Structure formats: structure tokens, C-alpha cells
Amino acid sequence: MNTWFSELQTPEVSLGLKVKSVLWQEKTPYQELAVLETLSYGRMLVLDGAVQTTIRDEFVYHEMITHVPLTLHPHPRKVAVIGGGDGGAIREILKHPSVEEAHLIEIDERVVEASKRFLPEISEALEDGRAHVHLTDGIRWVKEARDFDLIIIDSTDPVGPAEGLFMPEFYRSIYEALSEDGMMVAQSESPFLEPDIIQRVMAGVSQSFPVARLYLASVPTYPSGLWSFTLGSKETLAEPRAVSFPTRYWTPEIQHSCFVLPRFVEELIR
Amino acid sequence: MNTWFSELQTPEVSLGLKVKSVLWQEKTPYQELAVLETLSYGRMLVLDGAVQTTIRDEFVYHEMITHVPLTLHPHPRKVAVIGGGDGGAIREILKHPSVEEAHLIEIDERVVEASKRFLPEISEALEDGRAHVHLTDGIRWVKEARDFDLIIIDSTDPVGPAEGLFMPEFYRSIYEALSEDGMMVAQSESPFLEPDIIQRVMAGVSQSFPVARLYLASVPTYPSGLWSFTLGSKETLAEPRAVSFPTRYWTPEIQHSCFVLPRFVEELIR
Numbered sequence: 434m435n436t437w438f439s440e441l442q443t444p445e446v447s448l449g450l451k452v453k454s455v456l457w458q459e460k461t462p463y464q465e466l467a468v469l470e471t472l473s474y475g476r477m478l479v480l481d482g483a484v485q486t487t488i489r490d491e492f493v494y495h496e497m498i499t500h501v502p503l504t505l506h507p508h509p510r511k512v513a514v515i516g517g518g519d520g521g522a523i524r525e526i527l528k529h530p531s532v533e534e535a536h537l538i539e540i541d542e543r544v545v546e547a548s549k550r551f552l553p554e555i556s557e558a559l560e561d562g563r564a565h566v567h568l569t570d571g572i573r574w575v576k577e578a579r580d581f582d583l584i585i586i587d588s589t590d591p592v593g594p595a596e597g598l599f600m601p602e603f604y605r606s607i608y609e610a611l612s613e614d615g616m617m618v619a620q621s622e623s624p625f626l627e628p629d630i631i632q633r634v635m636a637g638v639s640q641s642f643p644v645a646r647l648y649l650a651s652v653p654t655y656p657s658g659l660w661s662f663t664l665g666s667k668e669t670l671a672e673p674r675a676v677s678f679p680t681r682y683w684t685p686e687i688q689h690s691c692f693v694l695p696r697f698v699e700e701l702i703r
Numbered sequence: 704m705n706t707w708f709s710e711l712q713t714p715e716v717s718l719g720l721k722v723k724s725v726l727w728q729e730k731t732p733y734q735e736l737a738v739l740e741t742l743s744y745g746r747m748l749v750l751d752g753a754v755q756t757t758i759r760d761e762f763v764y765h766e767m768i769t770h771v772p773l774t775l776h777p778h779p780r781k782v783a784v785i786g787g788g789d790g791g792a793i794r795e796i797l798k799h800p801s802v803e804e805a806h807l808i809e810i811d812e813r814v815v816e817a818s819k820r821f822l823p824e825i826s827e828a829l830e831d832g833r834a835h836v837h838l839t840d841g842i843r844w845v846k847e848a849r850d851f852d853l854i855i856i857d858s859t860d861p862v863g864p865a866e867g868l869f870m871p872e873f874y875r876s877i878y879e880a881l882s883e884d885g886m887m888v889a890q891s892e893s894p895f896l897e898p899d900i901i902q903r904v905m906a907g908v909s910q911s912f913p914v915a916r917l918y919l920a921s922v923p924t925y926p927s928g929l930w931s932f933t934l935g936s937k938e939t940l941a942e943p944r945a946v947s948f949p950t951r952y953w954t955p956e957i958q959h960s961c962f963v964l965p966r967f968v969e970e971l972i973r
Contacts, residue, residue, distance in 0.1 A: 437717070439719065443743060444721070445720065445721040445741070445742040445743040446718075446719065446720060446721070446743050447707070447717075447718070447719035447720075448716075448717070448718065448719070449709065449716065449717035449718070449719060450715065450716060450717075451714070451715035451716070471715070472715040473713060473715040473716050473896075490895065492967075493965070623923075625760065625921075625923045626743075626923070649921075651895075651919075651921060651927075651928060651929040651965070653893075653895045653896070653927035653928055653929065657921075657923035657928055658921060658923055658927055658928015658929055659921040659923065659928055659929075680966050681965075681966050681967045682965040682966055682967060683965075683966065684963075684964075684965070684966050684969070686963045687963060687965060687966075689960075689963075690959075690960035690963035693954075693956045693957055693959075693960035694954075695763070695921070695951075695952040695953075695954070695957060696950050696951050696952055696953065696954050696957075697762075697951045697952060699954070
């Protein structure tokens with residue numbers, strides 16, 4: 434059978450992936466959820482029609498949203514991930530030996546359940562004793578949270594359930610939830626296709642954090658293949674620490690070069 | 704009308720672009736040629752169903768295939784581009800004031816003609832007095848060429864007319880056509896989707912050139928969005944020179960960071 438999944442990345446650009454089988458499909462209280470087996474990228478989680486993660490390229494996004502801030506923090510102990518119900522960010526966070534607690538705050542329990550069932554390579558660390566899963570609204574949870582060293586916003590696109598995660602007030606709550614040398618990172622979409630979102634996130638993060646920096650990584654199943662992350666820090670960034678575990682995208686040199694922006698991206702956030 | 708162009712980037716991955724109008728379509732002696740007006744990327748040249756260049760993202764590829772080697776060469780005077788009939792690489796080459804001659808060697812006259820007619824922003828420099836267009840086979844042309852400072856292989860994919868441009872014997876001919884401190888660059892496909900081509904080009908270039916290096920850039924309309932270039936040099940690479948013209952992707956910092964490879968790409972060419 435010749436079956437294709439197609440994501441409308443914008444109303445005028447689509448990514449097509451040939452599908453071997455549809456493993457799961459449901460309407461959760463928050464969104465449409467599907468798990469497909471694709472021929473080129475393996476098993477894939479889809480929310481409201483948008484690719485969230487695939488077995489073959491998830492390493493890029495999950496390594497880059499975690500190791501870049503974690504190696505910049507002098508001693509990260511308490512970390513939280515808002516969204517990211519697949520557990521991939523938690524898996525990478527727990528590779529850092531200083532981390533004592535990794536909290537996942539996911540509004541949609543079904544995302545966690547589907548990931549545990551169909552994407553065990555990604556979700557496995559959710560079973561770790563240091564992982565704490567909170568099935569609740571991230572905006573409300575952050576208001577009560579305190580003394581975190583790093584909070585990561587691993588959200589879907591800024592439509593639907595994730596809309597509030599792109600608001601300046603949310604970055605302010607995160608600031609309050611962080612310890613004195615705390616940091617945040619938010620996924621902030623594609624510089625080619627969503628330049629206005631990058632500008633909005635950068636402006637919002639800069640309102641609360643004295644240090645705000647953009648960095649980039651190549652994720653082939655995300656729109657345009659080039660993805661951005663916005664880092665906010667209460668303190669001046671120190672030299673990154675080394676890591677003692679193997680990686681597939683991140684290297685000490687990538688840690689520096691991911692902050693080097695093409696001219697048109699520099700100009701976006703100037 | 705809801706019309707979409709779709710490129711099968713691999714048998715299992717496709718890119719779809721919504722089309723405003725089909726400006727031109729023909730079968731040349733070498734390939735199927737089309738020029739489409741897309742909604743997100745503007746006018747676009749397509750050869751044998753594969754996106755070659757679009758008005759909106761061509762700056763990345765054309766700046767990175769030219770300025771990276773040109774700023775590494777101490778005094779580039781004579782430059783050639785094999786393929787690249789759209790003229791975009793020639794446009795960027797002629798921005799370097801030391802360049803006295805820029806030769807375009809394109810096998811398919813129709814590509815040059817269509818680019819002049821439909822993509823004047825890209826092809827404009829072909830009218831420059833320093834530009835010389837040779838409508839002939841690049842493999843044969845290179846055998847007679849001598850004293851070039853830089854030869855760029857701006858080819859289509861290694862199927863059809865461009866197949867011979869990916870052979871070790873061709874890199875050897877290029878070596879012979881270069882001056883003592885000469886360099887070459889070849890576009891070498893996507894690390895995510897065509898890792899074997901990167902390995903083949905790197906092995907071939909390394910056979911002839913003492914220095915062979917891979918670098919990367921993000922081109923959203925090319926498969927996976929991450930593109931590679933393989934540089935060969937007769938001499939050790941010097942510090943890059945500054946440039947005196949504006950760019951949209953290249954910066955002096957990108958000149959360094961484009962050589963920093965994600966771990967999985969490093970391992971590909973180890």
C-alpha cells in the first residue's frame with residue numbers, strides 16, 4: 434500500500450513521509466495524537482498533524498535542548514521540562530550526574546502513555562527514580578515551583594494547548610521559579626518559516642532575563658530543517674563543562690558553534 | 704486552484720510546495736526543466752523533479768559554496784563553476800574584487816536560458832564582462848583547463864547528467880587544472896539522507912588533495928534542510944580573509960563554525 438503522512442508545515446509547505454503502518458490514533462482531551470511507523474524516520478509521534486519526534490532524528494532536538502544549557506550551568510541539580518511528554522529531554526538530562534531531580538510537567542497524560550508504549554527508546558528514563566512526572570498545566574505548576582536550576586520549555590507550536598507557553602508572563606514565572614544562577618531554554622521554531630515567533634520569544638525572554646541568547650540545530654523533520662532555541666540566564670554564561678557520556682549531535686565544539694548565527698538570523702534578533 | 708509541486712527527495716520523503724503558476728516547462732536534451740512560482744519560496748528552478756534553487760533561499764547555497772573557499776584563498780583570480788547554470792555562484796564569485804575571470808561550464812544551454820529569463824536576480828552576473836559561459840561538458844572542459852585558483856562543482860544530484868562529476872578521476876582532473884595553491888569545492892548532499900555520497904566524495908577528494916574538509920549549511924528546500932560541501936586544497940588552509948560586501952548567510956564567524964560538525968557527521972567521514 435502506498436500510504437503517506439503529510440504535515441502542512443505552513444499553509445504553503447508540506448513534508449511527506451511514507452508510512453508503513455499507523456500504530457495508534459486517538460483524540461485526547463487536548464489534541465489529536467497519532468503514532469506512525471515511517472519508512473525513513475522510524476516510529477513517529479504526531480500531535481494535531483505536526484511531527485513531534487521520530488526515532489531516527491530525535492537525538493538532535495533532545496541533545497540540543499538539554500546539553501547546551503546543562504553544560505553552561507555550574508552544578509545543575511533540579512531540572513524541569515514543561516511539555517516534552519515523550520520523555521526524550523528527561524532521558525538526556527539524567528545523563529548529567531549532578532542532576533538529582535528531573536521533573537516532567539505534561540498537560541496531556543495520553544502523550545506520556547503513548548510514548549511509553551510506542552517509543553520506549555525515547556521515554557525509558559521516565560521510569561528512573563530521579564524522574565518525576567506531573568500531569569498538569571505547566572503554567573500553573575511553574576507558579577508554585579521554586580529553586581530550579583534549569584527549566585526547559587519543550588512545547589508544541591504556539592497554537593492550541595501550548596499558546597500560553599510563549600507569553601512574556603510565563604517567562605517571568607519561570608524566572609521566579611529558578612534559583613539564583615538558574616537558566617531557561619525554550620524551543621522557538623524555525624528562522625526561515627517563523628521569524629516572528631523567534632522575535633517574540635527573544636523579546637519575552639529578554640524582558641525577564643539579563644542574558645538571552647539564540648542557538649540553532651538541524652532537525653530534518655521540523656519545518657525548514659533548521660530549528661532555534663532561546664536561552665535565558667540570570668548570570669553571565671560561563672565556559673561550558675565537559676560531559677562524560679557519548680552523544681550523537683552535541684560536541685564541545687558544537688556547544689560554541691550553535692550560537693554562531695547566519696547573518697539573516699542575527700539581524701532578526703538585533 | 705490548489706496546485707502543489709512535490710519532490711520525492713528520497714523514495715520515502717517528499718517536500719511539497721504550493722504553486723501559484725507554472726512559468727515554464729520543457730524537455731531539454733539532458734533533463735526535464737521547469738520554472739514554477741511557489742507561494743513560500745518565490746520562483747523556483749526544477750531539474751528532473753528536484754528543486755535546484757528558489758528566489759527565497761538561494762542565498763544560503765550560493766554564498767556558502769563560494770565565500771567559504773574564496774576567503775580561504777590568498778588571492779583568487781581565476782575561478783570556474785562546473786554546473787550551476789543558474790549563475791548564482793558566478794554572481795557571488797564576482798563580488799570578490801581580486802577575481803578577474805569567472806567561468807561557467809554548463810552542459811545544458813536551456814538551464815542558462817531559463818535562468819536568464821525567469822531568475823534574473825540569480826543569473827544577472829552572467830552579463831558581467833568577467834563572466835565567461837562555456838556550454839559544454841564539464842568533464843571534458845576540465846581536462847584542458849589550467850591555472851585556476853578555485854573550481855566549484857555546483858552539480859545536480861549524482862544521477863543523470865551529473866554522475867561523472869562525483870568520480871575520483873574527475874577530482875584528479877580538477878587537481879591538474881588548479882594552480883599551485885588551488886582549491887576545489889563540491890556540493891556533496893545531505894548527511895541525514897545521503898551519508899554514503901558524503902563518504903564517497905570525501906574519499907575521492909582525499910585521493911587527490913592533501914587537505915579535504917567538510918562543511919555544512921542550512922538550505923530549507925534541499926533534502927533534510929542540512930547540506931554539505933566538500934573542500935579540497937593543495938595547501939594548508941590559511942586564516943580566512945575578510946570581505947567588503949554585504950551577505951545574508953555568511954559571516955566571518957560562520958566561516959569557522961560551518962566546519963564544526965555534529966558528532967554523527969564527524970563519524971561519517973572519520
